[in-house]
Amino acid sequence: MKNPMLEAVSLVLEKLLLISNFKLFSSGAPGEDKARNAFYEINSFLRGDVLEVPWTHLTHCGIYRVAHMMPDILLALTDDKELTQKVVSNKRLILGVIGRVASIRVDTVEDFAYGADILVNHLDRSLKKKALLNEEVARRAEKLLGMTPYSLLWNNCEHFVTYCRFGTAISPQADKFCENVKIIIRDQRSVLASAVLGLASIVCLGLASYTALPAIFIPFCLWMAG
Numbered sequence: 280m281k282n283p284m285l286e287a288v289s290l291v292l293e294k295l296l297l298i299s300n301f302k303l304f305s306s307g308a309p310g311e312d313k314a315r316n317a318f319y320e321i322n323s324f325l326r327g328d329v330l331e332v333p334w335t336h337l338t339h340c341g342i343y344r345v346a347h348m349m350p351d352i353l354l355a356l357t358d359d360k361e362l363t364q365k366v367v368s369n370k371r372l373i374l375g376v377i378g379r380v381a382s383i384r385v386d387t388v389e390d391f392a393y394g395a396d397i398l399v400n401h402l403d404r405s406l407k408k409k410a411l412l413n414e415e416v417a418r419r420a421e422k423l424l425g426m427t428p429y430s431l432l433w434n435n436c437e438h439f440v441t442y443c444r445f446g447t448a449i450s451p452q453a454d455k456f457c458e459n460v461k462i463i464i465r466d467q468r469s470v471l472a473s474a475v476l477g478l479a480s481i482v483c484l485g486l487a488s489y490t491a492l493p494a495i496f497i498p499f500c501l502w503m504a505g
């Protein structure tokens with residue numbers, strides 16, 4: 280007979296592995312294994328082109344030259360333009376995502392790409408949508424420059440780029456993440472795993488409202504949603 284606890288742990292690890300491949304969240308620095316002196320055919324880029332940079336677990340997007348949405352916690356802490364215009368570090372970026380604060384800013388191609396390869400107008404082919412004229416794309420991007428709320432799922436760099444390029448704000452990466460979350464919720468083993476982990480928390484931490492309520496309501500919600 281299978282051990283329910285081992286089966287639950289195995290299932291949790293399986294779900295975490297699935298989430299880690301959603302290409303939406305990153306635990307590593309963007310392009311950290313790339314040289315910062317990578318060469319780009321900048322002369323081949325046209326104003327209004329969509330530039331995409333594959334990072335560790337996501338793809339970052341911008342409009343040449345180069346307007347992009349960048350999470351940055353420093354925007355919530357200071358109005359000093361000299362500080363906020365510096366290249367956004369990984370810590371600033373991660374805290375900006377958590378704080379849901381970002382700006383649409385213009386950076387050099389080198390600072391935008393951070394040493395990674397650049398794809399040009401790849402979204403045109405992957406989404407199979409008719410793009411607006413490049414000049415209109417660039418004007419839309421320039422009108423949106425400045426601070427903006429940020430959300431990984433509802434308002435990220437891909438929403439910004441697709442609005443400018445196609446007139447509709449969508450994010451295939453966020454849509455893929457939500458679809459995979461639905462797969463996890465619909466998997467009835469998730470109910471078993473959450474119930475076993477809830478019981479384990481009660482055993483380890485004792486019977487209290489902060490252990491009992493999650494142990495009851497999380498499996499119940501997963502069961503109803505599935």
